[in-house]
Amino acid sequence: MPDYDAIIIGAGAAGLHCAAFAAATGKRVLVLDHAKQTGKKILISGGGRCNFTNLYAAPENYLSDNPHFCKSALARYTQWDFIDLVSRYGIAYHEKTLGQLFCDDSAKQIVNMLVSECTNVGAEISLRTEIIGVDYQQGQYRINTSKGEFRSTNLVVACGGLSMPKLGATPLGYQLAEQFGHSITPVRAALVPFTLHDQDKQAFAELSGVSIPVTASANDGSFHEAMLFTHRGVSGPAMLQISSYWQPGEALTVNLLPSDDISEAIKQGQQQQPKAQLGSLLQQYFPKRLVQALADYWQWPLQQRLADCSNELINSVHDNLHQWQLKPNGTEGYRTAEVTLGGVNVNEISSKTMESTLQSGLYFIGEVMDVTGWLGGYNFQWAWASGYAAGTALAEQ
Ligand code: FAD
Structure with a gap:
């Protein structure tokens, strides 16, 4: 027995x-x-x-x-x-x-x-x-x-x-x-922060600790939660969630301003405050140091008066902000992952x-x-x- x-x-x-x-x-x-x-x-x-x-x-x-x-x-x-x-x-x-x-x-x-x-x-x-x-x-x-x-x-x-x-x-x-x-079924770390390629990591290193609401999407997943910049990459609930849907080598689609349409905002600004600069308009939506880092990354002319923003510039700011194709280098792995997928x-x-x-x-x-x-x-x-x-x-x- x-x-x-x-x-x-x-x-x-x-x-x-x-x-x-x-x-x-x-x-x-x-x-x-x-x-x-x-x-x-x-x-x-x-x-x-x-x-x-x-x-x-x-x-x-x-x-x-x-x-x-x-x-x-x-x-x-x-x-x-x-x-x-x-x-x-x-x-x-x-x-x-x-x-x-x-x-x-x-x-x-x-x-x-x-x-x-x-x-x-x-x-x-x-x-x-x-x-x-x-x-x-x-x-x-x-x-x-x-x-x-x-x-x-x-x-x-x-x-x-x-x-x-x-x-x-x-x-x-x-x-x-x-x-x-x-x-x-193949296992991998999930609910885990992403690490970034060196170039992106350097571009956003100064932003460590900044958190903003985003919509992050990959494959069948899409989450509207906070994203946090870290000294190694990106984390926060939106990134942890989408890590379970992401496949290595793929890009995430990140909408950095899910609650507004930046092209509409710029066009409205052109009517209402044509002398205002693009940078000050963006600061109505994002912390100043994030605006500066994003501008350096995408080469936005922050000093440009709204009246002088071309449609081409408006469209590119729109695409950058609303459909950022962010390609992680990988994840932090099992060391920090909350779960194992598969x-x-x-x-x-x-x-x-x-x-x-x-x-x-x-x-x-x-x-x-x-x-x-x-x-x-x-x-x-x-x-x-x-x-x-x-x-x-x-x-x-
Ligand atoms: P576990 O809780 O991991 O238990 C497995 C047990 O097996 C452990 O006690 C371990 O010691 C034992 N074991 C493993 N190998 C051996 C071995 N070789 N010999 C003998 N014993 C062994 N989920 C939520 O829903 N909410 C949360 O707030 C949450 N927060 C989390 C925070 C962190 C930091 C982490 C890592 C995970 C979190 N999770 C959370 C996920 C959740 O903890 C797990 O999904 C859950 O604990 C799984 O339960 P389980 O019993 O299957 O495994």
């Missing part, structure tokens, strides 16, 4: 949530993690306040090779279910922007809540436990660890993606998936239970799978929803 009904590798968001549901019917559940602490990413998320879900979370907010896969789990465990749990623990929260819910106090409350949910139903958590190897024999998973061998009927892979190795991210989840015959191929996993369709008793939940949410609480909602789907399936066995 195996030691456990289910062993979950990863005491992060998905693993802890899954354990609480799996053990609720008396099943013997063990969560293993090599880290010293549970939920390390939760602790630092949202600047220490954890953006734990989003009021508007829906399948459209997720990227996957199979966009239908996430629908069932998200419908069965919604943002309202998690809000209900948070409320039951008396954790105060607020909406910051765009439906993003944060703790008023500390992300630690979310981790403590998840751990309490586990211990209340008798799920065990073993930290500082290195996974040496896993094999499957006679209907049992044998997990060889630095604390000895554990045997279980079911194995849940909840060890996340590759982002932020210094927080304990490793490729173990993908390795286990491949060991049991699963394919991995992962275990969801076409080989049941969307109802998260169980492998190739290997009996093997489950995948959370970020290790090819389901990636937008910035704004969507990734945790996926961890909760997929954890619930697997946890309830295990509990009902």
